[in-house]
Amino acid sequence: MPELKMAEAAAAKPAEAKVLAVQDLQAWYGESHILHGINFHVNAGEVVTLLGRNGAGKTTTLKSVMGIIGKRSGSIRFENQEIIRASSDRIARMGVAFCPEERGIFASLDVRENLLLPPTVRPGGLSLDQIFDLFPNLKERLASQGTKLSGGEQQMLAIARILRTGARFLMLDEPTEGLAPVIIQQIGHTIARLKSEGFTILLVEQNFRFASTVADRYYIVEHGKVIDGFANSELSANMDKLHTYLGV
Amino acid sequence: MQALYAQLLVGLINGSFYALLSLGLAVIFGMLNIINFAHGALYMMGAFCAYFLLNIAGIGYWWALIIAPIVVGIFGMILERTMLQWLSGLDHVYGLLLTFGIALIIQGVFQNYFGSSGLPYQIPDALRGGMNLGFMFLPIYRGWVVVFSLVICLATWFLIEKTQLGAYLRAATENPTLVRAFGINVPRMITLTYGLGVGLAALAGVLSAPINQVRPLMGADLIIVVFAVVVIGGMGSIMGSIITGFALGVIEGLTKYFYPEASNTVVFVLMVLVLLVKPTGLTGRAA
Numbered sequence: 001m002p003e004l005k006m007a008e009a010a011a012a013k014p015a016e017a018k019v020l021a022v023q024d025l026q027a028w029y030g031e032s033h034i035l036h037g038i039n040f041h042v043n044a045g046e047v048v049t050l051l052g053r054n055g056a057g058k059t060t061t062l063k064s065v066m067g068i069i070g071k072r073s074g075s076i077r078f079e080n081q082e083i084i085r086a087s088s089d090r091i092a093r094m095g096v097a098f099c100p101e102e103r104g105i106f107a108s109l110d111v112r113e114n115l116l117l118p119p120t121v122r123p124g125g126l127s128l129d130q131i132f133d134l135f136p137n138l139k140e141r142l143a144s145q146g147t148k149l150s151g152g153e154q155q156m157l158a159i160a161r162i163l164r165t166g167a168r169f170l171m172l173d174e175p176t177e178g179l180a181p182v183i184i185q186q187i188g189h190t191i192a193r194l195k196s197e198g199f200t201i202l203l204v205e206q207n208f209r210f211a212s213t214v215a216d217r218y219y220i221v222e223h224g225k226v227i228d229g230f231a232n233s234e235l236s237a238n239m240d241k242l243h244t245y246l247g248v
Numbered sequence: 249m250q251a252l253y254a255q256l257l258v259g260l261i262n263g264s265f266y267a268l269l270s271l272g273l274a275v276i277f278g279m280l281n282i283i284n285f286a287h288g289a290l291y292m293m294g295a296f297c298a299y300f301l302l303n304i305a306g307i308g309y310w311w312a313l314i315i316a317p318i319v320v321g322i323f324g325m326i327l328e329r330t331m332l333q334w335l336s337g338l339d340h341v342y343g344l345l346l347t348f349g350i351a352l353i354i355q356g357v358f359q360n361y362f363g364s365s366g367l368p369y370q371i372p373d374a375l376r377g378g379m380n381l382g383f384m385f386l387p388i389y390r391g392w393v394v395v396f397s398l399v400i401c402l403a404t405w406f407l408i409e410k411t412q413l414g415a416y417l418r419a420a421t422e423n424p425t426l427v428r429a430f431g432i433n434v435p436r437m438i439t440l441t442y443g444l445g446v447g448l449a450a451l452a453g454v455l456s457a458p459i460n461q462v463r464p465l466m467g468a469d470l471i472i473v474v475f476a477v478v479v480i481g482g483m484g485s486i487m488g489s490i491i492t493g494f495a496l497g498v499i500e501g502l503t504k505y506f507y508p509e510a511s512n513t514v515v516f517v518l519m520v521l522v523l524l525v526k527p528t529g530l531t532g533r534a535a
Contacts, residue, residue, distance in 0.1 A: 092431030113419075162430075
């Protein structure tokens with residue numbers, strides 16, 4: 001019964017379900033050593049949140065996975081392929097999509113061009129109709145210059161454009177930063193809906209109240225290392241620790 | 249009045265070359281952040297390419313219009329791959345010095361073999377002669393240069409401002425890292441952009457060959473004026489460099505008619521005025 005053994009082995013070793021596995025990730029900006037050995041993983045269909053203070057290395061972690069930090073070492077495996085040496089365009093074409101903290105809306109492109117900019121990397125991305133269903137505001141503003149949108153609309157545009165590409169693994173860097181509560185709520189609904197549709201999401205957040213509404217698991221990043229991790233169900237048990245870590 | 253129209257036509261012709269060259273410089277500057285001082289030498293190479301095609305291979309003007317920009321464009325892409333790409337992220341002055349050096353080497357090599365005098369290049373049969381417009385006599389070839397340059401300029405504008413490829417280009421000009429993180433091979437796009445800009449210069453060289461003769465220093469004389477045009481128009485804008493190119497050609501032509509003594513300096517006087525009032529140029533965005 002070799003098949004059964006195989007199935008058991010697969011069940012015992014959940015590596016196959018890991019979309020992203022990061023081991024001993026180190027990264028540098030020029031001469032400064034920012035990440036000192038980051039370890040974490042994200043399973044298929046999960047929303048995982050990196051929490052931590054400003055400057056802890058959360059954004060650098062996302063950028064390292066995306067391949068846009070010049071010097072990095074360790075191991076980053078995406079869908080069981082090593083990508084630590086890959087160029088960022090290749091990583092994107094493998095199905096990793098990134099929504100940067102500063103949103104990265106292009107001023108010289110109108111909203112439609114911004115939305116259509118990222119090329120399709122896999123079949124099965126959201127259609128424009130599905131995107132307008134998620135973000136009705138964008139449909140009204142297609143001809144506007146990208147940076148003429150409000151902060152909330154820009155954030156929606158930044159998320160919307162990576163949903164078109166067919167990438168199933170999304171990295172969102174502080175999607176709620178500086179936004180009004182009603183917009184934060186809308187983004188929360190969007191993330192929940194994406195999760196229910198099977199997207200895997202790696203989130204960086206300062207706003208852990210928001211994170212707690214969408215996340216399955218948390219990792220705490222401090223001084224360029226992951227120092228703790230727990231599931232959402234253990235959140236209340238870890239509240240005291242969390243307050244210490246985040247200084248809130 | 250005849251003389252005025254004649255000078256206006258000369259102005260439009262010069263304007264065509266200014267526009268094609270400054271357009272290429274603007275595209276290259278936007279994407280590579282390099283002030284391409286080799287542009288004049290590459291323009292000259294376009295003219296020489298047409299000359300060689302005709303005199304060695306017997307290939308005429310019409311094919312030269314297609315082949316020369318491709319050949320010189322490929323030469324440009326090799327320059328970009330082997331040298332210019334290593335300058336990304338450095339100060340403008342490095343790119344300026346490197347391309348200036350490249351220009352001197354290219355021009356020196358051509359001067360070594362062809363001296364400084366001009367080689368003739370015949371107007372193609374179909375564009376010989378002229379027509380009487382009633383108010384002036386229009387040499388057909390000159391009319392062709394103006395119209396064809398305008399078409400090429402507008403096509404380039406359309407490519408950059410209205411197509412998906414152009415959207416990649418504009419986006420990569422703003423934030424190449426993010427565009428690359430969307431899965432677009434930005435380094436390859438940069439190489440192709442340099443090839444496009446250089447190809448435009450070579451095309452201008454072919455157009456100019458029957459009018460100005462083919463000379464190793466034909467680009468060196470022109471490029472100084474073109475840089476003044478670029479400073480006046482501003483580096484950032486595609487349409488701005490087209491309009492400024494044609495407009496300054498016309499202004500130069502008018503000066504030749506009304507006050508010939510100033511015709512060689514009027515562009516530079518305008519440059520100084522613009523720099524004093526609006527240092528980013530008339531249509532330029534702040535860097």
